Amino acid sequence: MGWFGKRKAEKEWEALFARLCEKPIKYVARRQINESGSTEEIVLGKGGRLSHGNGFFMVDTGAGEVFRSAEDTVRCAELLSRDGVVVQGVNTHTGAEDTVVAYYVYYR
Secondary structure, three states, rough: OOHHHHHHHHHHHHHHHHHHHHEEEEEEEEEEEEOOEEEEEEEEEEOOOOOOOOEEEEOOOEEEEEEEEEOOOEEEEEOOOOOOEEEEEEEOOOOOOOOEEEEEOOOO
């Protein structure tokens, strides 16, 4: 990776976290596979925000915190439509690998 590759990657993650944390959330859903093998989403809460600090990345809703994972192990990717973000990582609340989708509030 070279001498400066790790620092550049850290700056890119900080920029991504900063961009994600400034957007208000419409609702948050957990993505899971049901018994038939297809993917389904279960709504966890409405409203809220994404935040990061103290080494953790968190997803908060009006009902409370639904996802918390260490910043160095969490994976985030925005949806192609730019309407939300998919967050994957080991959720400290459940202790297992978890995938949540946070949909942004849409402003015209």
